[in-house]
Amino acid sequence: MPSGGPWRRREPGPVVRPYAVTGGRTEPADGERLDLIAIVVATGQPAGAGDRLRLTPEHRRILTVCENQVTVADLGADLGLPVGVIRVLLADLIAQGAVAVVPKRPASERSGNDVLREILNGLRAL
Amino acid sequence: MGSAHSDSPAALFIAQKILIAGGFGSGKTTLVGAISEVRPLRTEEVLTTASIGLDDLAGVASKKTTTVALDFGRITLGQSLSLYLFGLPGQERFSFMWDELSYGALGAVVLADVRRLGDCFASVNYFETRRLPFIVAINCFDGAPRYDAQEVRVALDLAPDVPVTLCDARDVASVKQVLIALVQAISASRARSSRT
Ligand SMILES: Nc1nc2c(ncn2[C@@H]2O[C@H](COP(=O)(O)OP(=O)(O)O)[C@@H](O)[C@H]2O)c(=O)[nH]1
Ligand SMILES: [Mg+2]
Numbered sequence: 176m177p178s179g180g181p182w183r184r185r186e187p188g189p190v191v192r193p194y195a196v197t198g199g200r201t202e203p204a205d206g207e208r209l210d211l212i213a214i215v216v217a218t219g220q221p222a223g224a225g226d227r228l229r230l231t232p233e234h235r236r237i238l239t240v241c242e243n244q245v246t247v248a249d250l251g252a253d254l255g256l257p258v259g260v261i262r263v264l265l266a267d268l269i270a271q272g273a274v275a276v277v278p279k280r281p282a283s284e285r286s287g288n289d290v291l292r293e294i295l296n297g298l299r300a301l
Numbered sequence: 302m303g304s305a306h307s308d309s310p311a312a313l314f315i316a317q318k319i320l321i322a323g324g325f326g327s328g329k330t331t332l333v334g335a336i337s338e339v340r341p342l343r344t345e346e347v348l349t350t351a352s353i354g355l356d357d358l359a360g361v362a363s364k365k366t367t368t369v370a371l372d373f374g375r376i377t378l379g380q381s382l383s384l385y386l387f388g389l390p391g392q393e394r395f396s397f398m399w400d401e402l403s404y405g406a407l408g409a410v411v412l413a414d415v416r417r418l419g420d421c422f423a424s425v426n427y428f429e430t431r432r433l434p435f436i437v438a439i440n441c442f443d444g445a446p447r448y449d450a451q452e453v454r455v456a457l458d459l460a461p462d463v464p465v466t467l468c469d470a471r472d473v474a475s476v477k478q479v480l481i482a483l484v485q486a487i488s489a490s491r492a493r494s495s496r497t
Pocket of ligand 2: 330331
């Protein structure tokens, strides 16, 4: 993040409103920035039990969408929330064990060349 | 990302990422919208210019933030493979986002408007420096002078292995050909680097 520049004054933007749902937090609690195409999924473990953090409606919406594997970017699209907000809320759910990041497939399972060929065939078939 | 990983089975699908770059008004949003199966999402990425303590609600009011619309598209290419397109915000003041967006990307399309070729220098330099395979797609705007690919190649000082192609960002068939050309360029680039 830059420490600021002249554009800040020219374009203040709608500012903090989107971050109201995170209680004003703009960085994930664990400091990790999930990749936009990282895949996450609900673990089925109950969230929030006995925890300091109360689940907000947005946390619950994320949990519902995460019943199936989904990318961080798709979550943002589905919920109509900025990716930065999604990351903060996901980090809460991950810390509670309610959501997990799905490991990438081992490279051996499908080689990079196989994936490229699949993309090419898929595009041609569109 | 060690700690957050689950022991659950591996991903059911593979997500791959392609970048769409180019100057302001070069057609990035149009291109992503033409081929994406999801409504062209223009998620507002909120940028903070000062970090505050967690739960520091008092800090919120004074925090300087701005938003940038992020072009995002998805193409499902089979049961277990999805291709994601992300536009790189063209304006220079957002260029610090490029690193994050390009992390793990397969390659990039640089959209060029021949009336303002200089606008894509920054993207071309960026992908050359990062050794990320890319192609240049000349977006054919109405009334723009016709350049041939060779003229553009010379003007942009492109390496011979960088393909230059024409496109109409509004037309799904044309966009599809651009993406095919990019994937072919990525394959060729990998074949070259495995030979050396
Ligand atoms: N004639 C023509 N107009 C285009 C084409 N691509 C984009 N445009 C128009 O150019 C303008 C800028 O495009 P946009 O996608 O917003 O550019 P961005 O700033 O790179 O996202 C819009 O009014 C588009 O409708 C094209 O291939 N041909
Ligand atoms: Mg745009």
